[in-house]
Amino acid sequence: MARGDSEFVEFVQAASGRLLHAAYLLTSDRHQAEDVVQTALARSYAAWSRIRDRDPYAYTRKTMVNHVIDRWRRPIREHPADVVPEQAVAGGQGVVVERDWLMELLDGLTPRERSVVVLRHYFDLPEADVASELRISVGTVKSTNSRALGKLRTTSTNGGSR
Amino acid sequence: MTNLDRFRAAMHEPPATPFAPVDLARVIAEGTRMRRLRQARIVAGSVATVAAVAAAVVLGASWLRPPDAGPVGATPTITTPSSTTPSVPPTKVEPGLGEMIGDMIRSGSTNPAGELVFYMHGLGQGRIGIVSGRRVADGLVNDRYTASEFDGPDLAPGFHAASVAMNNTPAFGYYVGPVAKVTAMFDGKPVVARQAEWSEDPSVKIWWFDPPVDEPTNLTALDANGKRLPAGHPQFGRG
Numbered sequence: 001m002a003r004g005d006s007e008f009v010e011f012v013q014a015a016s017g018r019l020l021h022a023a024y025l026l027t028s029d030r031h032q033a034e035d036v037v038q039t040a041l042a043r044s045y046a047a048w049s050r051i052r053d054r055d056p057y058a059y060t061r062k063t064m065v066n067h068v069i070d071r072w073r074r075p076i077r078e079h080p081a082d083v084v085p086e087q088a089v090a091g092g093q094g095v096v097v098e099r100d101w102l103m104e105l106l107d108g109l110t111p112r113e114r115s116v117v118v119l120r121h122y123f124d125l126p127e128a129d130v131a132s133e134l135r136i137s138v139g140t141v142k143s144t145n146s147r148a149l150g151k152l153r154t155t156s157t158n159g160g161s162r
Numbered sequence: 163m164t165n166l167d168r169f170r171a172a173m174h175e176p177p178a179t180p181f182a183p184v185d186l187a188r189v190i191a192e193g194t195r196m197r198r199l200r201q202a203r204i205v206a207g208s209v210a211t212v213a214a215v216a217a218a219v220v221l222g223a224s225w226l227r228p229p230d231a232g233p234v235g236a237t238p239t240i241t242t243p244s245s246t247t248p249s250v251p252p253t254k255v256e257p258g259l260g261e262m263i264g265d266m267i268r269s270g271s272t273n274p275a276g277e278l279v280f281y282m283h284g285l286g287q288g289r290i291g292i293v294s295g296r297r298v299a300d301g302l303v304n305d306r307y308t309a310s311e312f313d314g315p316d317l318a319p320g321f322h323a324a325s326v327a328m329n330n331t332p333a334f335g336y337y338v339g340p341v342a343k344v345t346a347m348f349d350g351k352p353v354v355a356r357q358a359e360w361s362e363d364p365s366v367k368i369w370w371f372d373p374p375v376d377e378p379t380n381l382t383a384l385d386a387n388g389k390r391l392p393a394g395h396p397q398f399g400r401g
Binding site: 005008009012016017020021024025030033034037038039041042043044045046047048063066067098099101102105112118121122134135136137140149152153 | 165166168169170171172173174175176177178181182183184185186188189190192193194196197340359361364385386387
């Protein structure tokens, strides 16, 4: 195995868990998540000689998020529901219920809101970096994030809060 | 705990069941294919490519239409706009040197001729063009229509290769830049194109209009904030 390939394998082993988790937050679908991460990693491998000494993780993350956004724009994509259904709360299943609550909240966001929220609050990226990765202005990141968190508050108040 | 704290904590909760491990062999194989295709784009073109450029110059035409049949992305055979289409059985899609570059974009839109698809292909000497076609069940692509930039770099910011609809081909083209929406006017009303990212370069967006939008005007590109982007060559051509 070439040195570059060894480095790439190490990179995949280190980064894939977090990328898959983020992809799932973006898509709500395990198979789609695995598919988009696979695609993003393949593109990173194709560009490995260019990116290996820079920030391959940032490159792959950016590729993945924009790939997801592109899938949303395609005509055959599924659209997230406009209305978040009320959450039935079961006792003794705290983590599962919390995850269901989270996914319903995310499904209630627009694609851009969802991307901003995941980059900002899962990857903990500064607003400027989110703007750069999504190719939008910092002002748009701020307003989109604010709107998404507003929906979060509203939904929690209306039925998701425990 | 505030709602935001709770939200952030929930985001970091690990999934209930682990994800399938990344298929490294598949990733490397696909990445290698992408890399080769990218290199193929850079490699100097074939004799036929020189003919393509020469034909474009001599004819003063920007719209080069290859025969309907033949391997997708194969060395383009140049015909004048008035050429008739020979009847040759279609062949399988097999990317190779100077052929299809990047992934085929499947629109999901079908008619009796097949599913509407698009892809970019190499014209040699570092040049690229766009192809629209109809993909049938066994992977063959028929009714192919090829267009390319007629003046200036293929990847300069703006519209390229805009083409009006005809037969099984919609009005389509590609845009280079951070475009979020492609709009135009048709029958006095604004219309919005569908678009998809090119796998080899995310700044390249392939766009097309659904019927009955066949000859739109005022092609415009807008960014995510609704701001107008450079136009490039928004004039529609025809084969």
